[in-house]
Amino acid sequence: MQSSKNERQRQTLEIDIKALEIDIKEMMIKSRRPPFPCCIYRVSPVLRDVNRKAYTPRTVSIGPLHHNNKNLKGMQPVKFQYLEQFLKRATKTAMLNELPHWGDPMGFVTSLDTDLQIGKHFSCLERFLGLLKSTEGDIWNSYAEDDLNHITLEELLKIILVDSAFIIELFLRFHFNPSRLTPFEIASIRMDLLLIENQVPFFVLENLYKEAFDSYPNIYPTILELSCEFFEPYNHQKMQIQTMKHFTDLLRTFHLPITTDGEHGSDCGTPENESKNREPDDSNEHLKSATQLHAAGVQFNVSSSKCTLDISFIKPKLAIPCLHIYDDTEVIFRNVMVLEIYQYPNKTLICDYVLLMDYLINTSEDAELLVEKKIITSRLGSNQQVASLFNRLGRNIVKGINDKKLKGLVQALNAYYDTPWHTTKATFWLKYFSTPWKAASTTAASLLLLLTLIQTVLTGIAL
Incomplete structure (x- = not known):
């Protein structure tokens, strides 16, 4: 009886170890870095605690990380209005081959007033969703955030589509000047679009934009050009940008040196291809104020x-x-x-x-x-x-x-x-010549001393 009991305990132990082994292997597989490099990050608590407001959007959420922020829900109806207008604009652009029935193509595609019906004319919505579905892995892996596990793929693609359409339509309205947003609202949205946690991958914007408007470059600038135009207040060097990961990356690029060919000096490196990830050695580094x-x-x-x-x-x-x-x-x-x-x-x-x-x-x-x-x-x-x-x-x-x-x-x-010598010289200058009054008094004192010396010498010679 005792041996039979020991045998059952041994089998139970083997089963538990086997299950534990499977769990550990699954955890290791899930923790592997995806082949598509991530570029959108949640700020660590160590940095966030210094200034939480610096990383939190105030007007509009973009992407999944702040999607459930109750303070930003007021912009959701606006996003869907912009999505509808984006779909209408894409539909109207596809209909340009029917000219001259539509008259002026520029006025036709840029008008915010239209009688197109969603159910009848928005077949492009299916194309856009299919385009996102084809890159779903790259979209998911762009976010270095474990908390995305509670979001289904369908929810993620919906968020990405609505937010991407909002950005594209916002940029187009800014370019064609029919935006109904106030300058204050645009400035607030612009700042939110620069936050590291409030991003969609730029390749998503690029793919959707090309699918919708790439056939008519005479009417539509590239999405890269529209992005640089919208964020022009930060482009002090008037850079010609060739690529970016997202808008925070664009902001960083604006501050980098321009190379001899007029492009920015970023190497667009990623954590994966950085060869020597060393911490700076500050043991001997100092600098006076x-x-x-x-x-x-x-x-x-x-x-x-x-x-x-x-x-x-x-x-x-x-x-x-x-x-x-x-x-x-x-x-x-x-x-x-x-x-x-x-x-x-x-x-x-x-x-x-x-x-x-x-x-x-x-x-x-x-x-x-x-x-x-x-x-x-x-x-x-x-x-x-x-x-x-x-x-x-x-x-x-x-x-x-x-x-x-x-x-x-x-x-x-x-x-x-x-x-x-530098310190002595500078101290002497600051003490005696740093202001016009000090310089004048020093000169007068020196002149008086010189005259006194001359008088003493002449008196000695006379004696």
Whole structure:
């Protein structure tokens, strides 16, 4: 009896181990990185806790990550209105081969008023859904978010279609100028479209747009051109963009150096093809603040370059492009920095720039110096707010500059500061010649001393 009982326990143990083995194998398979690289991320709690509002849309949700946000439900009817108009526009565009019955093609396809009926004329809806279905795996894998497991594929494709149609129709109305949204609403939506969690993959927009309008390039610009037009306020360098992953990626690209052929300098790398994913070594990295460097003789100058990263140091002049700071500057930097941390771990150019500015600006006096030199223009209200902005931006971000050029610039500035003669010369200048009054009093005192010396010599000669 005892042996029979032991045998049943052994069999039960074997069965449990076998089931556990199967579960572990399934977990390993599910955790594999998909072949299509993800590019849309949920912000980690460590970064989100510093400023939650910076990553949360305020007007409209795009994609699945904020779809259930109750505060954004008011835009759902507007999205479906834009979807209907997008389908009507696509249907009317397909009917252009019936001209001249329709008259002016431009006025026909851009009119928001139409008598087309959804049930009768919207066969294009089936084509668009089929197009999304054919790339469903790539769409799903674009989101690096385990919580998508509670969303069915049908729900995901519905969200993607409605939101993509909303974006396309928004851009077309912005281009053709019949938008019924106010400038404030457009600015608010534009900001929401730049958030890293509030994205659809750009290839989805491109595929739907080409399917609908690619046959008539004389009427419709490309979706890439429409995107750059809508986000033109951030394209200070007037870049000619060739590709993007989504709009946060586009925003980052706007800040990168332009190559000799006029295109942006991004290598569009992904975490998968980054060869050396090393953390920057900040063990020996330091940089004095702007006021300390200025006291050592570094001359701060505003650069004429429109590229944020185009910073140079030719002794003793440090040239930095002008940075315009608005209420949403923190939101812009934070979302691009998160994208870099996840997508471009060895190309953290914007993170490096923010860390450099964090080194330079520790106090309101540092900010005041850069404002005085026109390196920073601010609408925040005070120099202390500017200093606090950069001190917050650097929080919980990996310390240490990755970019070789900026790292070399930091080393050159440190070497300049550590040279005793520079500090002595700068201290002497600040003490005696930094203002017209100091210069005048110093000159007068020197002249008086010289005259006294001459008088003493002449008196000695006379004796």
